[in-house]
Amino acid sequence: MDRRTFLTGAALGLSGAILRPDKLLDLSILEGFFQKHFTEMNETELKAMTLRLEHNYAEKYHQKFKIGHEKPIPGVVFGYGLDLSRCIGCRRCVYACVQENNQSVDPEIHWITVLRFKRDEKGIEFDEGDRYYHPDQVPEPGYFYMPVQCQQCENPPCVKACPTQATWKEPDGIVVVDYDWCIGCRYCMAACPYEARHFNWAEPNRRPQQFNPDTHYLGNRPRYKGVVEKCTFCVQRTRKGRYPACVEACPVGARKFGNLLDPNSEISYAIKTKRVFRLKDNLNTEPKFFYFFGYEMKD
Amino acid sequence: MGARRGSRARLSKELLDPSQSIFFRTSPPLSSKEHSQPEMKRHKSNKAILTLLCLVGFFVISTVGCRPVSVSHEETSHSEGAVSGSPLARFQALFLKSAEPSDPDAFKKILIPPPFPPRVFPCSKCHKYMPVNLKPRKLVKNHAEIVLRHRPGGWCFDCHSPTDRDKIRLANGQLIGDEFYALCGQCHGTVYRDFKRGLHGKRTGMWNGEKRQYRCVHCHSPHDPHFKPLSPLPPPVRPQELNRE
Numbered sequence A: 001m002d003r004r005t006f007l008t009g010a011a012l013g014l015s016g017a018i019l020r021p022d023k024l025l026d027l028s029i030l031e032g033f034f035q036k037h038f039t040e041m042n043e044t045e046l047k048a049m050t051l052r053l054e055h056n057y058a059e060k061y062h063q064k065f066k067i068g069h070e071k072p073i074p075g076v077v078f079g080y081g082l083d084l085s086r087c088i089g090c091r092r093c094v095y096a097c098v099q100e101n102n103q104s105v106d107p108e109i110h111w112i113t114v115l116r117f118k119r120d121e122k123g124i125e126f127d128e129g130d131r132y133y134h135p136d137q138v139p140e141p142g143y144f145y146m147p148v149q150c151q152q153c154e155n156p157p158c159v160k161a162c163p164t165q166a167t168w169k170e171p172d173g174i175v176v177v178d179y180d181w182c183i184g185c186r187y188c189m190a191a192c193p194y195e196a197r198h199f200n201w202a203e204p205n206r207r208p209q210q211f212n213p214d215t216h217y218l219g220n221r222p223r224y225k226g227v228v229e230k231c232t233f234c235v236q237r238t239r240k241g242r243y244p245a246c247v248e249a250c251p252v253g254a255r256k257f258g259n260l261l262d263p264n265s266e267i268s269y270a271i272k273t274k275r276v277f278r279l280k281d282n283l284n285t286e287p288k289f290f291y292f293f294g295y296e297m298k299d
Numbered sequence B: 001m002g003a004r005r006g007s008r009a010r011l012s013k014e015l016l017d018p019s020q021s022i023f024f025r026t027s028p029p030l031s032s033k034e035h036s037q038p039e040m041k042r043h044k045s046n047k048a049i050l051t052l053l054c055l056v057g058f059f060v061i062s063t064v065g066c067r068p069v070s071v072s073h074e075e076t077s078h079s080e081g082a083v084s085g086s087p088l089a090r091f092q093a094l095f096l097k098s099a100e101p102s103d104p105d106a107f108k109k110i111l112i113p114p115p116f117p118p119r120v121f122p123c124s125k126c127h128k129y130m131p132v133n134l135k136p137r138k139l140v141k142n143h144a145e146i147v148l149r150h151r152p153g154g155w156c157f158d159c160h161s162p163t164d165r166d167k168i169r170l171a172n173g174q175l176i177g178d179e180f181y182a183l184c185g186q187c188h189g190t191v192y193r194d195f196k197r198g199l200h201g202k203r204t205g206m207w208n209g210e211k212r213q214y215r216c217v218h219c220h221s222p223h224d225p226h227f228k229p230l231s232p233l234p235p236p237v238r239p240q241e242l243n244r245e
Helices: A003-019 A028-035 A043-061 A091-101 A157-161 A187-191 A245-249 A266-273 B004-017 B037-063 B068-080 B087-095 B178-184 B189-196
Strands: A065-066 A078-083 A114-116 A143-148 A166-168 A175-177 A198-199 A214-216 A228-230 A255-259 A276-278 A289-293 B110-112 B203-205 B209-215
Touching: A028 A043, A043 A065, A043 A198, A078 A266, A091 A245, A143 B209, A157 A166, A157 A187, A187 B203, A245 A255, A255 A266, A266 A289, B178 B189
Parallel strands: A065 A214, A078 A289, B110 B209
Antiparallel strands: A078 A255, A114 A143, A166 A175, A198 A228, A276 A289, B203 B209
């Protein structure tokens, strides 16, 4: 762009702004600019903020959204279990997650990556993991599959890296992102050892009217261009007591979810009775995502 | 962020006006003219109260503050089943609080009806008028689609009752109605144990409430129980295939 077109454009833009004072005086822009941090807002402020966002989204996507701000349930810390001896690598969870959490379809964002490893003495060697496998049928003999998503660390490196406190750990253990505070610096993506954070290179692109309208402010509401997003254990579902979407989608029932503090929950029972490990445990991130072997792995 | 910004604002205010500061607030400005003797006395008593408070505070912190650590150690060593050093024990020690244990059987479970092939049930529709043939043989005329690959040497009447054709029977001859999992549990005991606790099999619904429980036969055909392969959904786009503009 040369100087002349830039100046003409600027002049036109300015005159447009003067001629359309209704747009200039739109207070919602100012409200959004001076929005407080999510954790410091009271109930009335939260209500006003979600109403404003619902209005904005309805205008942008021509669809009615419900943006909730449910608080964590006291005495609950969420934990997740995945049975590696049963996962068949069918990627049903990946697309159930995209459907539930309003990820962009093109450019494509998947919160769950399924890795395929050979069954040899190397075990989980990340350099050898294949995420692009596409056979006619799964499971294939001689391979095992390992879905990786946000591990909801108890000691999350991404939170420490964030310069604007746009991401934090909630009292129920999930790490959330405030898309209105994220500046898109992607430091958190560099800090995350699990590749669990994803960047919106463009506005979320889905087929029109194909958004899931039941959303949470910290979860699956449509993201903006230039912000980072991640798995939240489906905060919009789990805080209402429902299972996450990936748990419900898994055709083999390899995914388990529940309250870690409840000794009788499904996840606690799995941790107590099965062989359990956590991914990259040596990094002291204390993940709340537990991989376990329900059975001996047979071909 | 807001909190940090707030404290910074307060600090700059203190720098501008020391009398506003919380750090100097304990002693009033000495230059005041009404500085009389009784007030001095009150200050002295204030000081005594302050030191007493400090001592009490120190005592409380030293006794109560240390407690949670020791409690957590006791809890982890006593908690049933949890090996010390296991991830769960470490987590429960991290949070220093335990939730009310829920009763795994208390949640209402809705058993999803079994996926019967159409026009098969009830069996007595046809079998009522047929003699019972206990001999294992190849089925040609009817039920030819059934391939029995469950157990070598198995036959229909291992599970189906020869007398009441609409029911299945346990090994001891007891007829069962809806609890097919009890039949599977006779041989697959460890799987049955995990199934009852929600570990084997699939559940949907609420993690802290009403659950929908899938049955054994949703995934394992009783005649050919191995889980059937699926075709996977498409892989993610490779970075080099991304549409760049």
